[in-house]
Amino acid sequence: MNFCSDCGAPVILRVPEGDTLPRHVCSRCNTVHYQNPKMVVGCIPEWEDRILLCRRAIEPRHGLWTLPAGFLENGESAAAGAARETLEEAEAVVEIGAMFSFYNLIHIDQIYVMFRGRLLKPEFGPGTESLEVRLFREDEIPWDLLAFRTVGETLRRYFEDRSRGTFGFHMGDIPPMH
């Protein structure tokens, strides 16, 4: 950040009075421009004993498989955002259920929130951000070709819980890769 988005003057990085962290503060109008983590929301779309994955048509991780998910938008609930992303990326209509996982990715200032989702009918297709969308049984999951660790973690917990017959809520941190 170099300029004030309100008045266009240069910003200075300094600790505002009464604050504890450096912020971008406008040198003219004194507006403080806070930057905060973004939330990524998505779901595990279920149909009978299978779940729906999308193969990414965009970077990062072009060609790898993911659960439908994306940035939460202003004006929508986390569950509504998860349903919207599923419609956009997998052309599938889901009923969003319980929150299933919550991961902190502090190195990239993101929070991932994944819900369970129930496909209302087995109809889906590749949205503009997907190359291919299909249902997978547990023994078909392409574990080595998953796009993100949040997806792998969520799917591992999901199948563990399912084999146990009860679904929990899973919170954790995804550290940077070394």
Next chain:
Amino acid sequence: MNFCSDCGAPVILRVPEGDTLPRHVCSRCNTVHYQNPKMVVGCIPEWEDRILLCRRAIEPRHGLWTLPAGFLENGESAAAGAARETLEEAEAVVEIGAMFSFYNLIHIDQIYVMFRGRLLKPEFGPGTESLEVRLFREDEIPWDLLAFRTVGETLRRYFEDRSRGTFGFHMGDIPPMH
């Protein structure tokens, strides 16, 4: 938003190619400036059968009681943010436990996430944003003097769960006031 925070040129509100929503796009460097919901994190600090509330020294809701909570910062987990806010507002050290409530406030583009917290010792005091901090038994809670509906909802669910002997996870929407 009027100006590009990268290059300082005016921004235009338009739907970028491949997008579905209007965004602030720079008229010179074409940077798209997304705006997304912010997460507020806090906790229910417990000491024996009492919980800690703070009386606000700042607007909005100056003079009313709240659970310690504030905006999640870049570079911290949701639990770490909840502990930090408790230290700042109530000068209290808590061990953050399970996530307890998750509320969508879509009219103000905020997500509230409240955890259970265990006070490590009964030591606390008013931080710079608080007038007063004290422990309350259930029958002492100032229900009519709570600062935010998220706080009232969280506390109601908390005491309901406690009386039942088991704590759940509560998700919901807080609609605009009429």
